[in-house]
Amino acid sequence: MLPSPLVTPGFVAAGLDLQASFSSWLESLGLSVALARAIWLPLPMLLVLTAAVVGVLVNVWLERKISAAVQQRIGPEYAGALGILQPLADGLKLLVKEDVIPARADGLLFTLGPVLVLVPVILSWLVVPFGQNLLISNVGVGIFLWISLSSIQPIGLLMSGYASNNKYSLLGGLRAAAQSISYEIPLALAVLAIVMMSNSLSTVDIVNQQTGAGILSWNIWRQPVGFVIFWICALAECERLPFDLPEAEEELVAGYQTEYAGMKFALFYLGSYINLVLSALLVSVLYLGGWGFPIPVEWLAQWLGQPIDAPLVQVITASVGIVMTVLKAYLLVFFAILLRWTVPRVRIDQLLDLGWKFLLPIALVNLLVTAALKLAFPMAFGG
Amino acid sequence: MTIATTTEQICFLILAATIVLGSLGVVLLSNIVYSAFLLGGVFLAVAGIYLLLNASFVAAAQVLVYVGAVNVLILFAIMLVNKKESLSAIPSLLLRRVLSGAVCLGLFTLLLRVAFTTAWPLPGPQPIGEEATLRIGEHFFSDYLLPFELASVLLLMAMIGAIVLARRDVYASDVITGEPADQGLIEKARTPLLINRSETSTTL
């Protein structure tokens, strides 16, 4: 998917456009437009990949520290200050561990499975915006791309479950796929309600539609039910604790991960944590105003008497935007970790009941109500 | 030749090769699980071709529907009835193969003929890119409304049929007393409670 710089609607400040400045700088050095673009292309991808991996490291550290605090322990402490290097040590350990492929397993599918789980998750970072122009690609299908990419994941899970040649793995894989499919539907319906209000699938447009009046214009006030549905479904998609049956230790050893070791296991691990961060980021984009500050930055700049287009103001605005996006996302991650130590795991029939008999009808009703409200009050619900 | 067109051509070649080889694998491999996974790969490659044609919405829909739903369903079916049995020798297998090969070849020549005789407008119409989503929606609710609704009715029929097939035969009311039976009970166990109750009451 080639990035296509769209002309964004002019009702908000254009914000920092790194691509334009970088390209014009390269062109001033005498390079052709196409070459400048080719040099630019990999940079944001690498940046976002690094950001995703660092986000996972932070996430793992937070998970361990918060879990420890909830259980009145200390948690990792000796690897770096406050154990901040512990995730790195974990990763290094997994990296140098022996890569075991069971003798009766299907080697090719066994290797391909974790890759198929990880790649769609990383690809989905394509549409996560950190600012008006601070995303890899403002593709028109935006959030729909994420939904369709996350539907590839069950194939990887089934593949690794099948290839392990282990009954627990197969059961875990089947459960993971069933769970993933059943929670995708309410998730998509919740997203659809948002899309209906913002008249666009693009994540940037969805955030822009929420920037009118700071915190008051965030979608969470207009879509509280949708927010809850989305968050429950996102937890189920990430196999976080109330819904971590595919890896239920008591029944399935470790589900589809049972036979995995070393770097292949690390891929699963990485995938699940990147998925959690991604889901949290998307919740903040869809419901919590994305990069928007609770008080609109334009108002603040006006109040301080600064022109919004000044370079320094632009840099500050962009930084505030990135910080706000990440902050909101990590607040949600914190909530997910807290939830992990609060609620017990559900049974498989309870899980499917919740998905099909509760979330799906509620999501449908939510969609219908949103459509009705949009027709009745086009001012408040995006005409 | 610019960088963009070269990249596009390379991508097209890779995707086309994936589709052709993958679909051959789907048909020719003896391991049905491999065939199913390869089918997923072929669907993904087709989505890639749509992307090259600037139809990102169609590509995403292709991934969602074919990879995420159809292929997963096929895999589920295969894995739930994963019997390790080799194909038994079918009488006159060679004849069958030759016949089906001939049919396939005939279809292929037909397709080739269509492809070569149609006057393709070159270059094609300007791709509308991001506006495609809007345009598709408009078409669905105006001139393609009937096929769209027919497809949804078909899906509804399939869904009701699946529910009818999956639903166990249970009594809506108690056989003896005639009062409505507890739906929750019926759905839970395979109704040993109800059947036992009727049996004991008849013996009494």
Place this chain on the structure above:
Amino acid sequence: MFGFLQKVGDYTKDAVSAAKYITQGLGVTFDHLRRRPVTIQYPYEKLIPSERYRGRIHYEFDKCIACEVCVRVCPINLPVVDWVMNKATKKKELRNYSIDFGVCIFCGNCVEYCPTNCLSMTEEYELAAFDRHSLNYDNIALGRLPTSVTTDPSVIPLRELAYLPKGEIEPHGVPATARRAGQLPSEILAETTATTTSPAEPSS
């Protein structure tokens, strides 16, 4: 129609109560976040074992009369008492005594029944070894006294919950002189002797 509405109402009530309970649970976990860790940082801090702690068994060779009571009361006849009859003095002569702590369950029966009190329980519990056979202690090893947690200068001794002052749940930062909750055993003894003797006084 009314039945359906009733169902929807019940369902909503269930959902609201579920949300309420989850919020309550989150409140509990959130409250725990701001509490101090209660964990003991093991190699640097250690809990003081209680008076009746049943740790590794201590044995005094010189007190032992080789009666083998310990062997008889042991659930698995674990202690090995190696003695010979000295024909000249007509007395048992003890040569070796050993207990394998890889097998011992620290039930304390031998200590309880030893007629000469040559067996006793210590507070030592760090019995890790690279080879399980090195846990087979002979009379020399059994005769060694463990280092007490309170006298070890490299360890911070911490009191167990039952030995903390009233209202304290956490041993860190409690001064060593702070009195434990409730009465000490000596005080209980003194009180009971006082009450049993005081009614006896007028009668005498």
